[in-house]
Amino acid sequence: MKRATIMLLVVTLVAALMVAGCAPQQEEAKPGAEEPKEQPKEEPKYGGTFIIAQYADITHLCPFLSTDGASNTVNRMIHMPLVMYRGNNELVPILAERWEYSDDGLEWTFYLRKGVKWHDGTEVTAHDVKYTYDLIMDPATKSIRRGNFDLVDKVEVIDDYTLRIVTKEPFAALLDKIATQPIVCKHHVEKVGLENYNHHPLGCGPFKFKEWVPEEKVVLERFDEYFEGRPYLDQVVFVNIPEPSVRLMALETGEAHYNWWQTPEEEIPRLQEDPRFTLYWALRTDFHFFGLNHWHPFFKDVRVRQAFAYAIDKEAIVENFVPYTGVVAHGPYSEAYGFYYNPDVPKFTYDPDKAKELLAAAGWADTDKDGILDKDGQPFKIEMMIKQGDELRRNIAVLIQKWLKDVGVEMTIREWEWSLMLDALTKTRDNWDVTLVQFGASPEPDHHLIFHSTGGFALGNYSNPRVDELLEKGRTTLDPQQRKVYYDEYQKIVAEDVAVIFLWHSNHVNVCSSRFKGMKQEPAGQLQYIHQVWDTEATGK
Amino acid sequence: MGQYVARRAFLSVFLLLGVSVLVFSIMHMAPGDPVMMVAGLEAPPEVVEAIRKEWGFDQPIHVQYFRWLRRAVVLDFGISLTTRERVSFMILSRVPNTLKLNLAAYALALCIAIPVGVYSALRQYSLFDHVGTVAALLGVSMPGFWLGLMLMIVFALKLHILPVFGMGTWKHYVLPAFTLGAAQAAGLMRMTRSSVLEALHQDYVRTARAKGLAERVVIYKHVLKNAAIPIVTMMGFRFAYILSGSFIVEHIFAWPGIGRLAINSLYSRDYFVVQAVVLMTATMIVIANLTVDIIYCFLDPRIRYD
Numbered sequence: 001m002k003r004a005t006i007m008l009l010v011v012t013l014v015a016a017l018m019v020a021g022c023a024p025q026q027e028e029a030k031p032g033a034e035e036p037k038e039q040p041k042e043e044p045k046y047g048g049t050f051i052i053a054q055y056a057d058i059t060h061l062c063p064f065l066s067t068d069g070a071s072n073t074v075n076r077m078i079h080m081p082l083v084m085y086r087g088n089n090e091l092v093p094i095l096a097e098r099w100e101y102s103d104d105g106l107e108w109t110f111y112l113r114k115g116v117k118w119h120d121g122t123e124v125t126a127h128d129v130k131y132t133y134d135l136i137m138d139p140a141t142k143s144i145r146r147g148n149f150d151l152v153d154k155v156e157v158i159d160d161y162t163l164r165i166v167t168k169e170p171f172a173a174l175l176d177k178i179a180t181q182p183i184v185c186k187h188h189v190e191k192v193g194l195e196n197y198n199h200h201p202l203g204c205g206p207f208k209f210k211e212w213v214p215e216e217k218v219v220l221e222r223f224d225e226y227f228e229g230r231p232y233l234d235q236v237v238f239v240n241i242p243e244p245s246v247r248l249m250a251l252e253t254g255e256a257h258y259n260w261w262q263t264p265e266e267e268i269p270r271l272q273e274d275p276r277f278t279l280y281w282a283l284r285t286d287f288h289f290f291g292l293n294h295w296h297p298f299f300k301d302v303r304v305r306q307a308f309a310y311a312i313d314k315e316a317i318v319e320n321f322v323p324y325t326g327v328v329a330h331g332p333y334s335e336a337y338g339f340y341y342n343p344d345v346p347k348f349t350y351d352p353d354k355a356k357e358l359l360a361a362a363g364w365a366d367t368d369k370d371g372i373l374d375k376d377g378q379p380f381k382i383e384m385m386i387k388q389g390d391e392l393r394r395n396i397a398v399l400i401q402k403w404l405k406d407v408g409v410e411m412t413i414r415e416w417e418w419s420l421m422l423d424a425l426t427k428t429r430d431n432w433d434v435t436l437v438q439f440g441a442s443p444e445p446d447h448h449l450i451f452h453s454t455g456g457f458a459l460g461n462y463s464n465p466r467v468d469e470l471l472e473k474g475r476t477t478l479d480p481q482q483r484k485v486y487y488d489e490y491q492k493i494v495a496e497d498v499a500v501i502f503l504w505h506s507n508h509v510n511v512c513s514s515r516f517k518g519m520k521q522e523p524a525g526q527l528q529y530i531h532q533v534w535d536t537e538a539t540g541k
Numbered sequence: 542m543g544q545y546v547a548r549r550a551f552l553s554v555f556l557l558l559g560v561s562v563l564v565f566s567i568m569h570m571a572p573g574d575p576v577m578m579v580a581g582l583e584a585p586p587e588v589v590e591a592i593r594k595e596w597g598f599d600q601p602i603h604v605q606y607f608r609w610l611r612r613a614v615v616l617d618f619g620i621s622l623t624t625r626e627r628v629s630f631m632i633l634s635r636v637p638n639t640l641k642l643n644l645a646a647y648a649l650a651l652c653i654a655i656p657v658g659v660y661s662a663l664r665q666y667s668l669f670d671h672v673g674t675v676a677a678l679l680g681v682s683m684p685g686f687w688l689g690l691m692l693m694i695v696f697a698l699k700l701h702i703l704p705v706f707g708m709g710t711w712k713h714y715v716l717p718a719f720t721l722g723a724a725q726a727a728g729l730m731r732m733t734r735s736s737v738l739e740a741l742h743q744d745y746v747r748t749a750r751a752k753g754l755a756e757r758v759v760i761y762k763h764v765l766k767n768a769a770i771p772i773v774t775m776m777g778f779r780f781a782y783i784l785s786g787s788f789i790v791e792h793i794f795a796w797p798g799i800g801r802l803a804i805n806s807l808y809s810r811d812y813f814v815v816q817a818v819v820l821m822t823a824t825m826i827v828i829a830n831l832t833v834d835i836i837y838c839f840l841d842p843r844i845r846y847d
Contacts, residue, residue, distance in 0.1 A: 056805060059623045067623070068809075142591050198626070214634055215797030215805075216707065241706050241795040242804075245690065250705045253697050419574060419810070 042517065047540020049235040050516060050533060053247040053256040057215050057240045061201040062194060063182040064136045064143040073260065074218050074238055077530055078119075079182030079203035082110055082129065083175055085524045088338040089285065089443035091175050095124060095183060095204070105170030105478045112161040116227045118185045119208040126163040130155045131186040133165070133178075141194070148177040170476040172483060176444030206231045206531035215240065232518070232534035248511070251277065257513040260527075268324040271511055282508040283336040283523045286440040287329045290400065290501035291460045295430050298380065299460075305498035306348065307358035311407045313350035314503045317396055326504035331495045332447060333487075334505035336523035339480065340445040342488040345495040355407045366408055373408035381410045382433040385424065388415040393436045400436075429461055438506075443524075445487045446475045451494055462499040546835060553827045560823040561613070565606050568812050575622060575810040596622060596813075609816070618817035623806075628813045631802060632821065638708060639798030643787055645714050646721035647779065654726040655772070658733025659765070665738065673730065680727025689720040689793040706795035717794040721787050725779055732775050736768035743767070770837070777833035 054073065060066040063075045082096040093099075096110040116124040133155045136143045151171040156164040167174060188202040201209045206228070207220035218238040222231040239256060241247045244264050248271075250256040263271070271277050290312060292299045299305055318326045327334065331345040364373040364380060373380040384400070386393045397413045404411045411434070416424065424432050439450055439459065449455045452471045453463035467490060474486040495502070510526055512519060518533040519526040576593045593599050596619075597608060612619060618628035661670040696703040696716060703712050740746065741764055749759045791800035799818060806814035 057801075059809075060625065065625070139587060139591060142588055142595070144588060146588055195625070198624070213797065214631070215638075215801050216795075239707060239795070242792055242801070243795075246693065246706055246793060246795065249693055249698055253701065253705055255705055255707075417571075419577065422577065423574070 042536065044232050044518065044532075044534040045536065045538040045540070046230075046232050046534070047234050047538035048232075048516075048535025049237055050233050050258065050530075050535065051237045051239060051256045052258045052260055052527075053250055054238050054240045055242055055244075055247070055261045058212070058218055058238070060198055061209065061212070062197045063184065063203075064132070064141070064145045065194070065197075067144055069261075070238075070240065073527060074220070075182060075201075075203075076205070076528070077207045077220055077236060078201050078205045078209055079184065080205045081179055081182045082112075083179045084528060085179055085443055086528055087520075087522050087524055089336055089524050090338065091179055095129070099175075101478055105476070106167050108165045108167070108174060109158070110163045110165070112163065113227060114161055116204055117225045118188070118204050119202050119223055120185070120188065121225070122185075122187070124183070124185075124204050125160040126157045127160070128186045129163050129183050130157050131189070132181070132183045135184070135189075135194075136181070145181060148181065170478055172475050172478050173444045173446045176442055176446075180442065207236050210235075226531055228531055231531040232538070233530070234538075234540060236530065251511060251513065254513070257516055259511040263325075263509050263511050265322060265324055268509060276514055278512050278514045278519075280510045280512060280519055280521055280526050282510070282525045283327060283334055284440070284506040284508050285334055285336045285443045285523075286438055286506050287332060287334070288326075288436070288438045288503045288506070289329075289459075290503060291425075291435040291437055292498070292500065293430070293433055293435075294461045294463065294499075296382075296433055298382065298433075301362045302497060303358045303362040304364070305501075307355040307362070307407065308404070308409075309348035309498050309501045310351045310358065311355035311403050311409075312400055312501055312503075313403060314501075315350065317399065318504050320399075321392060321396060322504060322506075325507050325509055327507050329502035329505045331491045331502060332451070333445065333491055336505070337443060337445060338523075340484055340487050342491040344488075345491050347495075348498075348501070352403070352406050359407060359409075364408070371405075371408065372410045379410065380408060381412070384411055384413045385416050385421060385432040385435040386413060387418050387421055387437075390415075397436060425459075435460075445483065447471060447490070448475055451490075451499055459500055462494075464493065464497060464499070467493055467497075467499075545838070546831075549831055549834060553831055556827055557820075557824060560827075561610055561820055562606070564816050564819045564823070565609065568816055569602055569605075575812050592622075596620070609813075613817070613820060619813040621806075621814055622811045623809050628817045631814060632799065632817055635797060635799050635802050638796065639787060639791070639800065641708075642714065642717055642721065642791070642796055642798060645718035646725065646787070649718050649722035650725035650729055650779070651776070653722070654729035655733055658730040659737050659760075661730070662734045662737035662741065663760070670734075673734070677727040677730050680723040680730075683723065685720055685724065685789045686793050688723060689716065689790060692716045692720060708796060717787075717790050717796055720793075721790045729772070729775055729779070733768070733772055736771045737764060740764045740768040773836060774833055777829055777836065780829055 052073075054070045056068065056070045058066070058071040058074050059068050060071050061075060061078070063072075063079045066072055066075055080094050082094060083091045083099075084094045086092045093113075095113055095116060097113045099108060099110045101108045110126075110129070112124065112126055112129070114123075118124060118128075133149060133152070135141050136145050137149045137152065139146070151167050151169060152174075153166045153168045156166065158164055165174065182203065182205075184197075185202050185204070188200075189197060192200045199212060203209075204223075204227070206223055206226040208223045209218075210221045211217075211219040216239070220236045220238075222234055224230050239250075241250055241256070244262045247256065247259045247261075248263065248267055251259055268279070272279055290308070292305055292308065294300065314328055318328050330347045331342065333341045335341050335343075359373060359380075362375075364375050366373050368374065370379075384397050386397050394413070394415070401411045401413060421435075425435070425437070441447065441450075447455075448471045450459045451462055451464075452468050453465075454468075470486045470490040470493070474483050474490065477483050477486065494500075508525075512526075515536050516533055517536060518529065520529055576589055576596070576598055590599075597605055600608070609619065616629050618632070620626065621628050621631060624631065657673050661667075661673040664670055693705050693716060697705045703715050704710075707713055745767075746759060746763055749763050750756075754762075787796070787798065788800035788804060790796065791798045792804055795801070803815060803818040805811075806818070
């Protein structure tokens with residue numbers, strides 16, 4: 001009897017914990033970038049605190065010394081750049097009212113907006129902009145952004161509101177580089193010093209710095225004189241919660257209002273149905289890909305690369321692994337590139353028979369009947385390099401392993417420590433066969449870094465003289481229409497030549513408490529409109 | 542006695558030196574380049590080299606070690622690769638948070654474990670004893686991250702009575718302290734129960750009872766005092782982990798302590814922070830061990846180590 005009672009107690013306790021931990025299964029919801037739930041027209045209210053859950057603590061509040069996404073997000077609320085990506089990744093004027101470039105494309109003149117105030121009440125001038133860019137270009141600053149200004153020869157102040165940037169050669173990506181580079185206040189940096197700037201940042205953005213409690217929170221408060229209008233919110237607080245599931249719980253309990261990163265895929269259908277939350281989608285300009293090492297003798301033949309592209313079912317990958325946060329990719333640009341996106345690129349849809357035909361045409365046959373193709377006595381055996389602990393890619397790799405086996409290719413999977421993998425991709429370059437990686441790009445179409453044969457991160461050692469030529473022309477041509485011609489062809493070639501096998505583009509989802517309004521559903525993201533966000537429960541004036 | 546303490550303290554210094562070599566070697570033998578992790582892929586080579594030189598990674602490894610050790614002795618652990626702040630400042634600013642959490646968990650574990658353990662022993666094989674045994678089994682078996690999440694779901698998400706993360710009010714302490722204290726309480730409770738049981742069956746207890754002493758006096762004066770040694774030992778060891786035993790719980794509950802700092806630093810390969818945290822933890826354990834050994838001598842004069 002006693003034993004039975006104890007057993008009953010144990011079973012009840014365990015069952016109670018299990019039940020508490022298991023949310024009921026939700027019905028399949030429609031994926032994708034639908035509009036947020038219909039919101040009735042309401043007058044914005046002033047006041048309230050908006051709590052953003054981040055995945056990590058910030059590391060640096062100086063906008064050219066920070067290297068991580070968490071810091072950059074905070075920085076972009078405090079500091080502002082000359083131009084910024086908004087909407088469908090269009091570059092819009094921010095501190096610069098307008099700009100023009102000379103006929104030879106070497107001189108850019110920026111006309112600054114007048115009356116923009118730093119958080120200490122002084123005015124933003126061209127001297128601040130020059131000071132910022134000069135600091136970045138100074139080797140002593142050791143800014144990792146210095147590479148962005150490699151092609152900048154000098155920065156000159158024409159007058160308080162006019163600035164000239166002289167480049168060494170026509171540099172079309174200049175606007176992109178300065179879009180990611182907020183400006184710092186000259187007299188403030190000189191006063192506090194760069195070494196102390198971390199705890200005393202001062203910018204001209206919609207929110208000013210109030211407090212940073214390491215590992216806990218960063219508190220920003222509204223800047224009434226913000227040049228785009230007084231923000232509605234009183235405060236924005238960044239809390240860092242490393243666990244994605246705990247971030248969601250914080251949203252559900254109201255302890256946080258916005259989840260900025262890594263919403264678990266399986267939670268999305270439930271969140272879509274929940275009226276307490278509004279989901280904001282932002283299609284990214286990145287791509288996830290199956291990389292082939294072009295130095296490997298097996299992959300020198302384009303027919304083999306195309307056979308792999310046919311053998312891998314990218315639709316199935318997206319459907320099974322990233323149904324809500326992935327969009328099938330056929331080329332290097334997603335639709336988030338807007339004007340430069342070319343939908344007319346060759347598409348490789350799953351066709352194992354076609355893959356077998358191409359491999360046979362390339363001379364691969366199973367002569368010894370062991371189920372693995374061979375050529376000149378060499379079996380088609382390759383190894384896939386994936387990042388250690390990356391569960392998503394581990395599962396995808398297993399699926400690809402099966403698909404390749406179906407067409408006669410044996411692939412083993414090996415997990416690499418991330419920094420070693422980076423070394424293999426960028427330095428040693430010859431000690432891997434195939435891989436699964438993501439490349440995160442800015443909306444600037446220049447892919448010199450990854451697909452030019454001399455690019456610092458040449459993906460899979462790809463080298464194609466025509467692609468090199470197009471990328472060089474694209475980065476030195478300032479006329480957008482002409483650039484588009486080059487980049488359209490570039491997209492076609494890398495897709496057809498299977499420089500890599502494009503799998504999917506990220507469709508980033510941010511979850512926001514429906515209590516807060518004013519955000520926009522745009523590829524460029526939502527937080528750049530933080531000054532327009534308002535709290536429906538606010539009572540302030 | 543004094544000689545014994547001095548010898549143990551002297552040996553502890555060598556032990557810590559060994560630990561320092563080990564910590565330093567492991568971090569440097571680990572694959573990957575911390576400078577590249579910090580600088581990023583797109584950083585120009587001269588920036589990468591400047592960072593490497595600034596932090597002394599261009600020097601031979603033994604030079605790096607002795608330079609680091611010389612500074613570590615005076616608690617100067619260098620500058621963080623990611624935040625560019627003093628590592629000692631970063632650690633010191635987080636130590637109070639970790640201490641608060643661990644002390645709360647420790648106190649909770651003691652408050653649960655000692656009374657339950659003693660009562661279970663005094664009422665051996667009763668329903669209370671069985672429930673206590675099952676609870677201890679669960680406490681030891683449930684991983685901290687799982688228990689933490691389950692508690693969050695029940696008390697924060699469903700009942701709305703406790704917060705999910707962070708620190709500030711007493712409510713913020715309840716879930717992480719319980720998660721952390723559960724396993725400690727379980728082990729300590731079982732230890733208390735067995736120690737008390739063992740003492741209860743000793744001849745001197747039978748004699749005390751035969752003398753007609755009140756049961757309360759027998760328990761308090763004879764049983765508990767003699768059962769205390771293993772309990773104190775275990776408490777001492779637990780105390781040694783007070784700065785290092787809450788990595789997972791701090792991660793789950795977003796508690797701004799040493800554990801989170803260490804995990805974040807490991808991810809970003811912030812060598813100097815990781816080395817400092819590990820060395821500090823090892824020092825705490827060595828000191829705690831030494832202290833427990835010394836307390837032993839006081840508790841039981843029969844124990845001699847010479």
